Amino acid sequence: MSNKHVVILGAGFAGLNAVRVLSRESGVRVTLVDRNNYHLFQPLLYQVASAGLEAPQIAFPIRAYLRRYKNARFLMGQAEGIDPAAKVVLVEGKPIAYDYLMVGTGTRTNNFGLPGVAQYGFGMKGLEEALRIRDRILSACEEAGRTADAERRKALLTFVIVGGGPTGAELAGIFSEIRRHVIPRDYPELNIEEVRIVLIETGKRILDAFTVSSAQYAEDYLKHMGVELLLGQRVTEITAMGVRLGSGHFIPSFTPIWTAGVTGQTLPGLTTVRGNRVETTPALHLPADSSIYIAGDMNFTQWKDGKPHPQVAQPAIQMGLLAARNILRDLHGQEKLVFHYKDKGNMATLGRNNAIAEIGRLHLRGFVAWSAWLAVHLYYLIGFRNRALVLSNWAYSYFTYDFAVRVLHERNNFPVINHDERDPFVDKTDSRNEIEDL
Amino acid sequence: MSNKHVVILGAGFAGLNAVRVLSRESGVRVTLVDRNNYHLFQPLLYQVASAGLEAPQIAFPIRAYLRRYKNARFLMGQAEGIDPAAKVVLVEGKPIAYDYLMVGTGTRTNNFGLPGVAQYGFGMKGLEEALRIRDRILSACEEAGRTADAERRKALLTFVIVGGGPTGAELAGIFSEIRRHVIPRDYPELNIEEVRIVLIETGKRILDAFTVSSAQYAEDYLKHMGVELLLGQRVTEITAMGVRLGSGHFIPSFTPIWTAGVTGQTLPGLTTVRGNRVETTPALHLPADSSIYIAGDMNFTQWKDGKPHPQVAQPAIQMGLLAARNILRDLHGQEKLVFHYKDKGNMATLGRNNAIAEIGRLHLRGFVAWSAWLAVHLYYLIGFRNRALVLSNWAYSYFTYDFAVRVLHERNNFPVINHDERDPFVDKTDSRNEIEDL
Numbered sequence: 001m002s003n004k005h006v007v008i009l010g011a012g013f014a015g016l017n018a019v020r021v022l023s024r025e026s027g028v029r030v031t032l033v034d035r036n037n038y039h040l041f042q043p044l045l046y047q048v049a050s051a052g053l054e055a056p057q058i059a060f061p062i063r064a065y066l067r068r069y070k071n072a073r074f075l076m077g078q079a080e081g082i083d084p085a086a087k088v089v090l091v092e093g094k095p096i097a098y099d100y101l102m103v104g105t106g107t108r109t110n111n112f113g114l115p116g117v118a119q120y121g122f123g124m125k126g127l128e129e130a131l132r133i134r135d136r137i138l139s140a141c142e143e144a145g146r147t148a149d150a151e152r153r154k155a156l157l158t159f160v161i162v163g164g165g166p167t168g169a170e171l172a173g174i175f176s177e178i179r180r181h182v183i184p185r186d187y188p189e190l191n192i193e194e195v196r197i198v199l200i201e202t203g204k205r206i207l208d209a210f211t212v213s214s215a216q217y218a219e220d221y222l223k224h225m226g227v228e229l230l231l232g233q234r235v236t237e238i239t240a241m242g243v244r245l246g247s248g249h250f251i252p253s254f255t256p257i258w259t260a261g262v263t264g265q266t267l268p269g270l271t272t273v274r275g276n277r278v279e280t281t282p283a284l285h286l287p288a289d290s291s292i293y294i295a296g297d298m299n300f301t302q303w304k305d306g307k308p309h310p311q312v313a314q315p316a317i318q319m320g321l322l323a324a325r326n327i328l329r330d331l332h333g334q335e336k337l338v339f340h341y342k343d344k345g346n347m348a349t350l351g352r353n354n355a356i357a358e359i360g361r362l363h364l365r366g367f368v369a370w371s372a373w374l375a376v377h378l379y380y381l382i383g384f385r386n387r388a389l390v391l392s393n394w395a396y397s398y399f400t401y402d403f404a405v406r407v408l409h410e411r412n413n414f415p416v417i418n419h420d421e422r423d424p425f426v427d428k429t430d431s432r433n434e435i436e437d438l
Numbered sequence: 439m440s441n442k443h444v445v446i447l448g449a450g451f452a453g454l455n456a457v458r459v460l461s462r463e464s465g466v467r468v469t470l471v472d473r474n475n476y477h478l479f480q481p482l483l484y485q486v487a488s489a490g491l492e493a494p495q496i497a498f499p500i501r502a503y504l505r506r507y508k509n510a511r512f513l514m515g516q517a518e519g520i521d522p523a524a525k526v527v528l529v530e531g532k533p534i535a536y537d538y539l540m541v542g543t544g545t546r547t548n549n550f551g552l553p554g555v556a557q558y559g560f561g562m563k564g565l566e567e568a569l570r571i572r573d574r575i576l577s578a579c580e581e582a583g584r585t586a587d588a589e590r591r592k593a594l595l596t597f598v599i600v601g602g603g604p605t606g607a608e609l610a611g612i613f614s615e616i617r618r619h620v621i622p623r624d625y626p627e628l629n630i631e632e633v634r635i636v637l638i639e640t641g642k643r644i645l646d647a648f649t650v651s652s653a654q655y656a657e658d659y660l661k662h663m664g665v666e667l668l669l670g671q672r673v674t675e676i677t678a679m680g681v682r683l684g685s686g687h688f689i690p691s692f693t694p695i696w697t698a699g700v701t702g703q704t705l706p707g708l709t710t711v712r713g714n715r716v717e718t719t720p721a722l723h724l725p726a727d728s729s730i731y732i733a734g735d736m737n738f739t740q741w742k743d744g745k746p747h748p749q750v751a752q753p754a755i756q757m758g759l760l761a762a763r764n765i766l767r768d769l770h771g772q773e774k775l776v777f778h779y780k781d782k783g784n785m786a787t788l789g790r791n792n793a794i795a796e797i798g799r800l801h802l803r804g805f806v807a808w809s810a811w812l813a814v815h816l817y818y819l820i821g822f823r824n825r826a827l828v829l830s831n832w833a834y835s836y837f838t839y840d841f842a843v844r845v846l847h848e849r850n851n852f853p854v855i856n857h858d859e860r861d862p863f864v865d866k867t868d869s870r871n872e873i874e875d876l
Contacts, residue, residue, distance in 0.1 A: 037576060037846040054492050061844040063624040073627065076580040076849075094584070128847065138475060142514040146532075186501040189511065406499040408475040409566065411514075 006327060007031045007089055007098040009079045009267075011039045011062045013313050014104030014296035014320030021324035023069035028331070030072040031098075033091055037062055037076055040127055041381055043313060046167060049130040049257075050174040051138070051406045058381075059127055079105065082269030084289050100327045102293040103270065103278070104320060107262035107311060110275075116238035121258035124167050131409070136255050139412035145189045151252070152417045157195045158253040160243050162235050163260030164201030166209070166348040169218055171257060172199045173350040176225035186406075198251060200230045200243070202260070207356075209310060209346050214356045217365050221350050235260070240415050254414050262311065264298045273300050277308065283336040284323045290336075293327065295319035303341055313380070314344050347373045444765060445469045445527055445536040447517045447705075449477045449500045451751050452542030452734035452758030459762035461507035466769070468510040469536075471529055475500055475514055478565055479819055481751060484605060487568040487695075488612040489576070489844045496819075497565055517543070520707030522727050538765045540731040541708065541716070542758060545700035545749060548713075554676035559696035562605055569847070574693050577850035583627045589690070590855045595633045596691040598681050600673050601698030602639030604647070604786040607656055609695065610637040611788040614663035624844075636689060638668045638681070640698070645794075647748060647784050652794040655803050659788050673698070678853050692852050700749065702736045711738050715746065721774040722761045728768065733757035741779055751818070752782050785811045 006022055008015045011034040022030050038059035047053040066072050077092040082103075088095045109123035122136060123129040137159065144156040159175055161168045175197045183192050199206070199222065206222075206229070207215040219229060234246035242252040264276030270292075273279055277300035279287070284299065286292045296316035300308045309315040318341060326336040345359035347369070355369040364372060444460055446453045449472035460468050476497035485491040504510045515530040520541075526533045547561035560574060561567040575597065582594040597613055599606045613635045621630050637644070637660065644660075644667070645653040657667060672684035680690040702714030711717055715738035717725070722737065724730045734754035738746045747753040756779060764774040783797035785807070793807040802810060 037580065037844070054494050055847070056492050061624070064844070067623050075584065077584075131847075142475065146513065185505050186499070406475070406502070409493070
């Protein structure tokens with residue numbers, strides 16, 4: 001076997017697991033391409049957005065991971081297109097020849113072209129997006145403490161989450177704990193009655209990947225924690241001032257978080273179907289080109305009930321492993337294997353000691369589910385150091401009701417509400433003309 | 439005693455220690471003002487710049503610190519001026535009345551008006567500045583691995599540090615360790631012979647706060663680690679391409695770090711002397727106004743040999759404590775105390791097990807000094823959690839020769855070197871027209 005070159009686009013769960021398999025074969029060279037220098041452990045991204053974990057605790061340097069794999073190299077850059085005829089992928093203007101290509105570029109936030117979502121909504125897919133949410137919330141709390149305008153304070157202290165999937169539910173849960181345990185101690189000047197957490201979902205219930213009874217349990221718990229659940233409500237617009245619903249209702253909020261949809265990060269040269277995903281054979285390569293594999297969130301093969309695989313970590317891990325195995329089998333002239341998803345279940349955390357988990361017929365709730373969630377997520381975190389650090393941060397938060405990291409990096413400015421339409425140049429939002437002597 | 443309002447500008451070592459003293463007095467209300475929401479443990483800032491520690495490990499949330507002090511509140515904002523006659527300080531347009539004011543706003547980078555320093559130099563005073571240096575270095579290493587232009591790679595891999603004080607020496611030391619232990623494993627495509635670390639100092643020796651023999655030890659060690667020491671050399675200009683010296687010599691570098699000077703962060707209403715610092719009485723208040731105290735780096739009282747106190751943590755801590763005590767003594771009609779600096783010595787770390795320390799007549803070097811340095815810095819880190827996390831990160835780096843956090847947040851772009859003056863539109867910097875098949 002000659003020295004074959006495998007190019008992998010995306011250092012997500014699919015890409016890293018593919019590298020692991022391919023590295024066993026000395027006759028293969030691997031180039032892993034990612035526009036970031038880190039692998040992001042996306043299941044814990046909501047912890048970064050809510051100041052519970054610091055970025056490096058869920059972002060693992062790709063080069064550190066590749067150290068143990070001598071036949072793999074890393075190339076930081078944005079993949080721009082594929083030329084299947086020439087077997088070349090373009091990375092930032094540079095053509096790179098491949099023998100096999102595995103695309104595992106995942107998804108990004110989908111705003112469905114709704115007005116204002118791209119401009120004013122806060123996405124929750126990337127690390128930088130999560131950090132922007134954290135800065136936003138910390139800035140809003142500081143600003144709320146000093147504004148004399150009650151209406152503006154309301155918009156500052158209203159946190160709207162659009163989308164009732166796991167990310168939305170997890171954010172709502174952790175925000176409700178911050179309201180209860182952190183704000184009274186850190187912001188004594190704020191009235192926590194004024195802090196609103198609103199979760200908006202188009203469907204009749206949240207968490208549709210779970211059974212009705214688990215979802216009902218989650219809804220009851222979030223309501224108990226003071227989250228306002230707006231079910232069967234569609235967002236039609238996001239403005240600088242807040243969120244407009246299909247009902248015409250407007251929710252004033254300077255922090256509208258958009259978790260309502262994702263779309264595949266495709267690239268020119270691939271033919272996509274619904275959700276910008278790509279259909280493959282059961283062996284995970286393109287029907288017309290057995291040198292191009294698609295793994296993870298981007299893959300649109302059927303799973304059950306006519307639906308594709310869920311866009312979560314487990315299918316990505318399993319697809320990355322199988323795609324890599326099939327590349328090796330192809331090199332050795334062996335027949336390719338067919339992908340069979342081993343469903344390991346669903347989990348969503350709702351708070352510091354509450355979660356729901358469905359593993360086959362086993363349905364868990366409350367502290368038991370939370371413990372299982374903790375164990376699974378720590379287990380899958382890459383790298384010993386991260387696991388230990390994440391656990392220590394969690395233990396700290398758990399026992400102190402505190403949140404570990406609250407460093408505000410980039411302070412946000414917020415719109416000023418003009419209460420006098422006739423004279424827009426009169427700033428009535430704070431009492432700057434009076435000397436404050438609290 | 440009526441309810442007196444003490445306003446403290448700056449949550450540095452002086453400000454936080456003043457809050458601690460003032461909080462003992464129930465008849466006093468304290469407002470602590472800072473433009474950031476965190477206290478920065480500046481002695482470890484070089485660890486953030488070199489990816490050894492994460493930002494929250496040296497940045498402690500002010501509101502968390504203030505929780506235990508019921509008579510203190512926090513106001514995030516930029517102080518803009520003082521009106522001593524009206525006893526009012528302006529914070530972002532808002533006038534705040536005070537009975538006593540303590541200014542501890544510290545210093546910022548001073549570029550001395552040298553051409554290009556503000557635009558192309560990387561400062562090392564604030565947290566965001568340190569994070570920018572980290573992103574710069576990580577970006578430069580990635581870019582160096584892919585450029586085919588040897589001259590450009592040279593500028594990417596040359597890290598110039600201007601200023602031979604503790605910050606400059608510490609950065610040079612840690613960079614030399616990264617070159618030796620991290621780059622060969624993380625960037626196998628780079629030739630570490632091409633990585634240059636240059637330390638430029640105007641004086642005849644580095645570390646002028648130390649004795650000649652300690653400084654000589656540090657110089658010998660840095661040279662042994664491959665740092666190029668340019669002593670008695672003055673920087674005259676920094677451009678997008680590198681650093682120009684008074685000798686006319688030009689060092690191509692895309693990462694020129696400027697640690698060569700600081701200037702007081704003064705504000706309108708204060709009269710400053712050299713270095714934008716403010717002279718006070720020995721009791722630390724203004725000669726003409728006993729309601730305004732100046733503490734920390736901003737204070738220009740004489741210490742010994744006609745020089746003011748050094749601009750490091752210890753004088754700031756001790757001044758903050760004394761200024762607060764004098765405010766309370768004034769309220770009680772007691773005579774004010776005179777500041778006597780208790781010199782606790784000087785320390786600078788040179789590497790993972792090397793440092794110099796001068797504590798009175800005790801001069802330490804090597805591992806013993808490094809252990810003392812570690813103990814002192816951990817002791818002074820605010821908050822138990824931070825201490826434990828910092829120690830665990832250090833232990834990890836120490837035993838693995840690894841560096842803990844290498845998450846690249848904002849990728850930098852670098853200039854392209856034009857090798858053909860006659861046709862500036864021909865891009866010869868990389869082989870984009872050839873297909874790479876490594």
